[in-house]
Amino acid sequence: MKIALLGYGKMGKVIERIALERGHEIVLKKDEFNTYDGLSTADVAIDFSIPTAAVDNISNSFNANVPVVSGTTGWLEHYDEMVKLCNEKQGAFISSSNFSLGVNIFFELNEYLAKIMAQFDSYKVTMEEIHHTQKLDAPSGTAISLAKGVIENSNYNNWTLEEAAKNEIHIEAKRIGDVPGTHTVTYDSVVDSIELKHTAHNREGFALGAVIAAEWIVGKKGIFSMKDVLNLK
Ligand SMILES: NC(=O)C1=CN([C@@H]2O[C@H](COP(=O)(O)OP(=O)(O)OC[C@H]3O[C@@H](n4cnc5c(N)ncnc54)[C@H](OP(=O)(O)O)[C@@H]3O)[C@@H](O)[C@H]2O)C=CC1
Numbered sequence: 127m128k129i130a131l132l133g134y135g136k137m138g139k140v141i142e143r144i145a146l147e148r149g150h151e152i153v154l155k156k157d158e159f160n161t162y163d164g165l166s167t168a169d170v171a172i173d174f175s176i177p178t179a180a181v182d183n184i185s186n187s188f189n190a191n192v193p194v195v196s197g198t199t200g201w202l203e204h205y206d207e208m209v210k211l212c213n214e215k216q217g218a219f220i221s222s223s224n225f226s227l228g229v230n231i232f233f234e235l236n237e238y239l240a241k242i243m244a245q246f247d248s249y250k251v252t253m254e255e256i257h258h259t260q261k262l263d264a265p266s267g268t269a270i271s272l273a274k275g276v277i278e279n280s281n282y283n284n285w286t287l288e289e290a291a292k293n294e295i296h297i298e299a300k301r302i303g304d305v306p307g308t309h310t311v312t313y314d315s316v317v318d319s320i321e322l323k324h325t326a327h328n329r330e331g332f333a334l335g336a337v338i339a340a341e342w343i344v345g346k347k348g349i350f351s352m353k354d355v356l357n358l359k
């Protein structure tokens with residue numbers, strides 16, 4: 127498979143290594159300064175860039191009839207536009223705040239726990255995410271996905287980085303050293319606490335998941351999620 131890497135930073139480099147190990151070829155390494163030359167020869171584009179570059183990366187790929195796997199976070203306000211363009215071009219698109227198998231299992235557990243906890247208003251939910259100090263966005267895309275998973279399965283209706291009102295989920299975003307990504311969902315009552323926690327030990331899981339999603343999407347048309355790739359529906 128021929129892969130265009132849109133973003134060649136910390137993630138792009140790990141994805142390149144894993145893709146080469148799995149027998150794929152890299153036809154473009156797009157950073158801030160070079161062009162999209164080579165994009166139209168790719169079977170799939172993998173975008174791990176920066177919030178302000180994601181929309182250009184994704185739309186240029188759809189315009190070149192190249193399916194897109196996007197892991198970039200912090201650009202979600204444009205997600206519906208990208209879905210519309212993908213449908214117009216009869217393209218294929220997977221965007222996920224987190225491609226690791228472990229986090230996608232964690233997402234399922236989070237939704238299951240939220241359904242149970244919705245019956246017990248003596249507990250209040252909060253979330254914490256910890257990432258490296260180079261991270262541009264806060265809260266993390268994964269924390270936003272976790273908050274949405276609770277909101278869709280409970281009476282909570284919003285998340286906030288500030289002090290939370292009764293039906294809001296407080297997210298604490300911490301930036302420490304080179305932490306790859308730690309997320310904790312806590313239900314706290316006067317008598318006890320229940321915690322669900324995922325700790326990434328490195329970036330390998332995110333990168334492998336993105337390459338598996340890229341292998342999966344080639345030849346398909348439509349809007350997909352990691353639930354489709356991992357058969358979690
Ligand atoms: N979904 C998931 O599983 C995961 C998502 N992420 C997300 O992926 C993104 C990238 O993370 P990470 O690799 O750590 O970040 P880095 O800052 O290490 O890399 C970002 C890269 O994007 C490049 N870039 C800047 N402008 C453009 C542009 N116009 N077109 C293409 N590339 C551009 C930068 O280029 P230059 O080097 O020239 O500045 C850099 O190489 C972040 O949004 C992060 O939150 C991260 C891990 C997992």
Ligand SMILES: O=C(O)C1=N[C@H](C(=O)O)C[C@H](O)C1
Pocket residue numbers: 199223224257261262265266267268269306307308332
């Ligand atoms: O920027 C990162 O590093 C990460 N970003 C993603 C996010 O915002 O959730 C995924 C992972 O936690 C690492």
